[in-house]
Amino acid sequence: MYSMFNATIILLFCVIQNPSDAGNDALIQDAEYGRKMIQELTSRSLTATRCCALINVHSSVYYI
Secondary structure (H helix, E strand, O other): OHHHHHHHHHHHHHHHHOOOOOOHHHHHHHHHHHHHHHHHOOOOOHHHHHHHHHHHHHHHHHHO
16 A cells, blocks of 8 residues: 555656656556555555545645
């Protein structure tokens, strides 16, 4: 769980740090996949629920 969360956050930060990078579309797709996987676990894990809430905040900051 924490590995997936950290990997997703790192992908988001890479996109934020390099907004003009040509590979950002692939990074965003991978981060979205990680977010969806964590979101699927929210019904079984309080940790997943909290991680998903944090990722949603980070994602919304990027898209603003």
